Amino acid sequence: MALTRKTRRMYFIGLGLLGLFGGAALMLSAFQDNLVFFRSPSEIAANRPSPTQRLRIGGLVEVGSIAKTGENVTFSVTDNEHVLKVSYKGILPDLFKEGQGVVAEGTMGADGVFAAREVLAKHDENYMPREVADALKKSGHWQEGGAPAKE
Amino acid sequence: MHKYANPTEFMRIANAVLPWAAGVTVICFMVGLPLALIASPADYQQGEAYRIMYIHVPSAWMGLMVYSIMAGGSAGFLIWRHPIAHLVARASAPLGAIFTALCLVTGMLWGQPMWGTFWVWDARLTSMLMLFFLYLGYLALGEAFEDPERGDKAAAVLALVGTVNLPIIHFSVEWWNTLHQPSIFTMKGMTISADMIWPLFAMVFAFMGYYVCILVLRLRSEILNAKIRNARSARAAQPMSATTTAATQGAP
Incomplete structure (x- = not known):
């Protein structure tokens, strides 16, 4: 069965985007060191x-x-x-x-x-009121640089 | 889906959505703004300045969301020649550009006191600036051709190509070390206290509602414009046919 023009356009765009994303991924991983x-x-x-x-x-x-x-x-x-x-x-x-x-x-x-x-x-990604920060420090759940124990 | 390719049918639904979207916008701003700017507690480090986040974060998310909608509309236009999808994409572009600009400006205003600089070329900031340029490029390219249909198609292709930037923006803070902080949404939950997140959600919904309102209004005027154009060209063709009818009627 011959593809309709719509399906053909869909495949064309799909494959194009796939190639584009693949290419971008390769490029970004190649430039990894320069992007930090x-x-x-x-x-x-x-x-x-x-x-x-x-x-x-x-x-x-x-x-x-x-x-x-x-x-x-x-x-x-x-x-x-x-x-x-x-x-x-x-x-x-x-x-x-x-x-x-x-x-x-x-x-x-x-x-x-x-x-x-x-x-x-x-700045880190921690947002909290001062009271919460103080409470965390008091209870020993505080980690410098990344407030509540992360990782 | 093709049912909604009919502008009249589409506008009937869009007009029904409009008052609800307007209601959500007004309520969320009325709840969100006082909570965000006054009632929520100051941050333990940033003090009051962190409140810029309540504009910055929603506009950043809207910048990404509107671009996704624009790219989706462009795909619908290129694949199915769906006229409404194209109108949605084109009507969204200036809105997305404004959200992105708002995100960049508020980010810079926050960066100066907090980081010590308005701008750095780290991965997050650079990719967000690229998003802004993609919006501008989409708008410019759409107008750059004598034949409007060619301009529309070229712009739609650009919108699709630009989607490659969306995951880069989102993951830039995880893939590379950046000056910009990572997302508050981590695998282990949110790194923001509860009485700060609810005002943020209210602001996000307010921004979304605002986008829907303005989008419907823009679509309405676009569709009316098209009707006026059609009516004009019909009337320009009419006098001749009118005289011919008069002539044929007056003949016997």
Whole structure:
């Protein structure tokens, strides 16, 4: 039986979209490394970038690591496996806090300290009133960086 | 489905839906806005600024939903030559563009105080900007041909090609690390407190109702426009036939 024009158009569009989605999937997986916004301290430890290369690193601000002297700030970024020291001069965003996510752009110094030119706070997906956060902290169900126990 | 290809039949149903959609919109805004902007508790970290989310999240979802509707309508138009499907797609495009723009603008206003920057080129923000450009491209392409039918078809193809962006937007925060936070809907439930989520749902329904209202109004004016065009071309052809009838009547 010959296909009607409608069925033929349907197959044509269906196959076209299938090819398109397949192609896009291949392309995105090929560019995987370029699509990430920042690298974790573990990735930096495994593959130390050159001091001239500008890049972004991200993770949680390690608790108790923030040291301020005037405009200069140093803090450590951790992904719970590796720790990376960061130095920065300038104004930090409101959400920059210990135990919170952070993304810094800059270069990796020869001394192993990441010299940040820009520091952005990374907000997590947890929304709750202050009382709930306090209650979670009190009952011990609190996890830094990802409020109620995740994973 | 082809029953609804008749504009009169379709508009009969659309007009019946309109008051309900308007009612849902008004009620949800009346409930949602005070809850979202005043009654709901401030966030433990972001303080009051998190309330931008109550506009940002619904407009982001609407941007994606309206695009899906537009792509579905375009497929219906290309495959079955369904005229109403095409009208729905074309009437949806500016609405989707506005929702997406609203999402981008509110996101930027939130990003400056919270992240420390208006804009970054991470996967989520970039793919959302692409969605906005897809809407603009759809609108522009539809008008770019002398023959309107060719423009309609080219735009419909673009709408379908652009669907590849939809899963990218949705999963961008999971596939790659981004500055944008992941979804509040996780495998283990929602990461948002209950007294914050209900105002959000109310706002989402308000936005949906608003979209349906404006869509019906736009469809109504599109269909009336088509009727006026038809009537005009019929009348332009009439005087000649009128004189011929008069001539034939006056002959005997």
